[in-house]
Amino acid sequence: MSSTEGDPEPVSEPVSEPVSERESVFERERGSEPGAGRASVGGGAAGLSDEDRAVLSFAARGWPSSGEKERAVREQLGMSPVRYYQYLNALLDDPRASEFDPVTVNRLRRIRQSNRDRTH
Numbered sequence: 001m002s003s004t005e006g007d008p009e010p011v012s013e014p015v016s017e018p019v020s021e022r023e024s025v026f027e028r029e030r031g032s033e034p035g036a037g038r039a040s041v042g043g044g045a046a047g048l049s050d051e052d053r054a055v056l057s058f059a060a061r062g063w064p065s066s067g068e069k070e071r072a073v074r075e076q077l078g079m080s081p082v083r084y085y086q087y088l089n090a091l092l093d094d095p096r097a098s099e100f101d102p103v104t105v106n107r108l109r110r111i112r113q114s115n116r117d118r119t120h
Contacts, residue, residue, distance in 0.1 A: 060101060
């Protein structure tokens with residue numbers, strides 16, 4: 001389908017399978033070998049799962065307000081905002097995330113460090 005000028009961007013579909021059934025960044029951090037035994041449906045760009053790529057792509061977008069972003073996290077990613085930020089924070093420490101989207105990952109790392117510097 002082609003979009004005409006003036007048509008809004010299509011909203012991405014929410015992830016269909018529950019978070020609990022997919023491998024997460026947290027499972028990889030608990031000691032399993034990164035990418036071991038994982039069948040990546042989406043081609044495995046940079047060795048990331050579909051959910052990892054969806055979270056990074058979501059984080060790359062700008063939002064007019066935090067309320068809209070939180071609603072979109074629930075609708076599009078199927079997770080709570082708290083879980084989203086925990087997941088994203090773990091992804092920022094994964095070198096494969098930096099290979100997938102270095103601009104977004106480095107921007108978010110700078111923001112995270114700036115927030116840490118202010119509070120510590």
